Every structure is written in structure tokens, then in C-alpha cells.
Amino acid sequence: MNFLDKLQHGWNAFLNKDPPKVQYGGYYGGTRPDRPRYTRGNERSIVSAIYTRISIDAAATLFEHVQLDDDGRFLFARKSGLNECLTVSANIDQTGRAFMQDVIQSMLDEGCVAIVPVDTTNDITKTGSNAFDVISMRVGKIVDWFPQHVRVNLYNEQTGIKEDIILPKKSVAIVENPFFAVMNEPNSTMQRLVRKLNLLDQIDEQNGAGKLDLIIQLPYVVKSEARKAQAEQRRKDIEMQLAGSKYGIAYTDGTEKVVQLNRSLENNLMSQIEYLTDMVYSQLSMTTTVLDGTADEKTMLNYYNRTIEPILSAIADEMKRKFLTKTARSQGQVIAFFREPFKLMPADQIAETADKLTRNAILSSNEIRQIIGFKPSEDPDADKLRNKNLNASDQVIEEEANEQIQTQERRSNE
Numbered sequence: 504m505n506f507l508d509k510l511q512h513g514w515n516a517f518l519n520k521d522p523p524k525v526q527y528g529g530y531y532g533g534t535r536p537d538r539p540r541y542t543r544g545n546e547r548s549i550v551s552a553i554y555t556r557i558s559i560d561a562a563a564t565l566f567e568h569v570q571l572d573d574d575g576r577f578l579f580a581r582k583s584g585l586n587e588c589l590t591v592s593a594n595i596d597q598t599g600r601a602f603m604q605d606v607i608q609s610m611l612d613e614g615c616v617a618i619v620p621v622d623t624t625n626d627i628t629k630t631g632s633n634a635f636d637v638i639s640m641r642v643g644k645i646v647d648w649f650p651q652h653v654r655v656n657l658y659n660e661q662t663g664i665k666e667d668i669i670l671p672k673k674s675v676a677i678v679e680n681p682f683f684a685v686m687n688e689p690n691s692t693m694q695r696l697v698r699k700l701n702l703l704d705q706i707d708e709q710n711g712a713g714k715l716d717l718i719i720q721l722p723y724v725v726k727s728e729a730r731k732a733q734a735e736q737r738r739k740d741i742e743m744q745l746a747g748s749k750y751g752i753a754y755t756d757g758t759e760k761v762v763q764l765n766r767s768l769e770n771n772l773m774s775q776i777e778y779l780t781d782m783v784y785s786q787l788s789m790t791t792t793v794l795d796g797t798a799d800e801k802t803m804l805n806y807y808n809r810t811i812e813p814i815l816s817a818i819a820d821e822m823k824r825k826f827l828t829k830t831a832r833s834q835g836q837v838i839a840f841f842r843e844p845f846k847l848m849p850a851d852q853i854a855e856t857a858d859k860l861t862r863n864a865i866l867s868s869n870e871i872r873q874i875i876g877f878k879p880s881e882d883p884d885a886d887k888l889r890n891k892n893l894n895a896s897d898q899v900i901e902e903e904a905n906e907q908i909q910t911q912e913r914r915s916n917e
Contacts, residue, residue, distance in 0.1 A: 516657065517621070550696065562600050568585045594639045613687070614686070619657055621639045621657075622639040623635040623636065643675075645677070651671060655669075673825065676818075686787075718762040719755070721759060788806050867887060868882075
């Protein structure tokens with residue numbers, strides 16, 4: 504489909520109309536209105552650090568719309584609007600990588616997220632309209648669920664505000680957090696940790712506000728109005744002592760007893776937070792070393808395989824199911840993600856692994872150079888698969904034997 508056809512048949516999720524030439528309405532402020540916002544106080548706790556770390560690490564993986572051969576092997580990246588969204592620009596505000604980080608971050612926080620094709624080549628709301636290419640897409644929050652549709656809160660770049668729209672499920676990629684039971688259920692480990700952390704913040708704010716929450720036990724019964732007035736005056740006297748003291752010290756009578764209501768932080772709240780934090784780390788295959796960047800290779804490999812990989816697979820599978828037709832899938836089109844296999848290896852291990860791969864004719868030298876980010880060598884042998892376990896004479900003998908076999912086959916065919 505050429506550019507003119509796209510203009511004639513194009514569809515937009517918001518009223519399907521062209522934006523005005525000049526748009527000044529909408530949001531005014533110092534931050535982008537389409538940026539994701541954490542819910543349930545998650546932005547105030549270690550939970551935001553976990554979400555951010557996972558989303559950054561997962562978004563570093565390249566997603567592409569690719570073509571496979573009959574054996575399921577990669578052939579090439581397809582030139583499509585969807586691939587442009589995944590690799591270059593998802594919308595006017597986000598690159599492909601920033602968009603993917605938004606998807607993952609929102610999914611971890613909300614439990615389920617919608618990848619909405621905003622601009623497409625065909626109307627995705629019409630019955631039977633399955634084939635379409637995605638020109639731009641955004642992350643939407645699912646507000647309501649219906650049997651065949653979902654109501655999504657989505658940023659409208661034409662007006663600069665978020666709006667609710669109803670879209671068919673068959674055309675919207677709905678990605679659920681693979682760790683929903685651990686992170687998003689009301690009584691999950693993560694949500695219990697969030698509530699404990701919020702409670703700790705409340706206690707800190709109360710302590711910082713200067714309130715002591717004391718009860719003064721006076722040496723007489725406070726029932727009559729005269730005694731109540733006397734007790735009120737005694738309270739004011741102690742408050743004046745504390746306010747006028749440089750170090751917050753006051754004195755009481757020997758017959759008076761002071762009881763502090765707010766329990767000390769040395770209670771079991773901190774131990775519960777530490778316990779729940781360790782539980783979250785173990786259930787997400789994370790450690791503190793993953794967060795601070797000091798994790799070793801084995802720890803990072805376990806983290807990638809058990810945490811990052813399920814998230815990437817969930818996104819790729821859902822986009823493949825919703826954005827590619829059955830015909831396209833039968834023809835070998837998929838949404839695939841590619842990780843750099845040598846990214847976590849030190850230099851000496853890279854050299855050792857590369858030697859094993861080339862020596863056993865698994866990869867050529869130039870394929871290795873491409874993986875680690877080097878330009879290909881101009882040596883013609885660098886593109887050949889050679890088994891270095893065989894010496895030169897053995898290779899020559901093998902090549903001559905192959906030539907003889909081919910010659911005999913040609914003669915027999917004649």
C-alpha cells in the first residue's frame with residue numbers, strides 16, 4: 504500500500520479525523536501528560552525502583568516484525584509500519600524503546616495494559632476488518648471490560664489530554680503481567696509490601712510533624728470542671744516547656760506519669776518490611792545486586808531468564824496474535840525479540856566463547872564481530888564456516904572428496 508492509499512483508507516482511534524493545522528489546547532505544565540503515573544503510592548517506595556529496573560532492562564531488548572523461513576529461522580526484518588513503530592518511532596512523543604518501557608512499566612504497575620494502534624491503514628472497528636498495518640500506537644489503561652470490547656483511557660495527541668474510547672479486543676493487544684499473582688493481586692506479596700511501606704511513611708510524617716502523642720496521668724481524678732481546667736492548664740505548661748526548650752526537654756511532678764502512644768519503630772513493622780522485601784526479590788528472581796548494578800553473570804542470567812524473558816514473551820505473543828493476521832502468521836511473519844548473547848560476558852569469556860563457536864563451524868568470524876558490535880572483516884574467509892578442529896590437510900582432503908562425489912553424480916546424470 505503506497506502513501507496515497509494510506510491517506511485514503513487510514514483510520515484514527517480518536518474520531519477518525521485529521522487534526523487541526525494549529526493546536527494549542529490541552530495540557531500545560533512542566534511534564535509530559537502522556538507519561539505513566541504510578542498508582543497506590545508505588546512511586547514513594549522501593550517498588551518504583553523495582554518496576555523501573557525491570558522495565559529498563561526489558562526495553563533494552565529489540566522487538567521487530569520479521570520474516571521466518573519454513574524452518575522457523577530468521578530471514579529479514581519486514582518493512583512495515585508496525586516494524587517502524589517497534590524500532591524507530593511509536594508515536595510523536597516516544598521512540599520504539601521508550602514506548603516499550605512505557606508498556607512494561609504500566610503493565611507491572613496496573614497488572615494489565617492495552618497496546619492500542621492509534622493510526623492504522625484500515626478501520627479496526629469494522630466487523631471482518633482484520634488486515635491492517637499500524638502507523639502509530641500508544642499505551643492505554645483499561646478502564647472497563649466488555650465481552651468483545653474494552654474501554655481504554657488513552658492519550659490523544661491531537662487534543663493533549665487523555666480520553667476514554669471503546670475498542671474491539673480483537674484489534675488491541677492486551678498484555679497481562681506474567682507475575683500478576685505476585686505483584687498485582689490485592690493480597691499479593693508486592694501489595695502487602697506497598698501497604699507496609701505506606702504505613703511507615705505515615706509514621707515518619709507524624710514524627711516529623713513534632714507530635715509526641717503523650718498521655719499525662721495526673722495524681723488526681725479529673726471529673727469536675729475545676730479539675731478539668733487544672734488538667735488543661737497543666738497540659739499547656741508542659742507544651743510551653745517543650746516549645747521553649749532548645750533540646751525538647753520538659754519536667755513533670757514526681758506524682759505524674761507520662762505514657763507515649765506512638766510505638767517505636769523498633770517494633771515488628773521494620774522486620775515485616777524486610778521479610779516482604781526478601782519475598783518479592785525471591786519471587787521475581789531479583790537481588791539487591793541487580794538493582795545496584797553489582798550482580799555477577801550467573802545472577803543476571805537467572806534474572807533475565809526467569810523475570811525478563813516471560814515479560815518479553817507475553818508482549819511479543821500478544822502483538823503477534825492481534826496485529827498479524829492468520830494469513831501473515833502462516834506465511835512466517837512474527838513479532839520477535841532479540842537479546843545480545845554476549846552482553847553480560849567479560850572480555851576474556853567473549854573471546855573464549857567466540858573461539859568455540861567459530862571452531863565448531865556454528866558461526867562465522869564476521870557473524871561474531873557483528874554480534875559484539877564490530878565492523879565485518881574484509882577477509883573473504885571471515886564469512887566462511889570452517890571447522891578449525893580439522894587441520895588444513897584434512898580440510899583439503901574433505902573438499903577434494905566432495906568434488907569427486909559431485910563429479911560422479913553429474914556423470915551418472917548424463
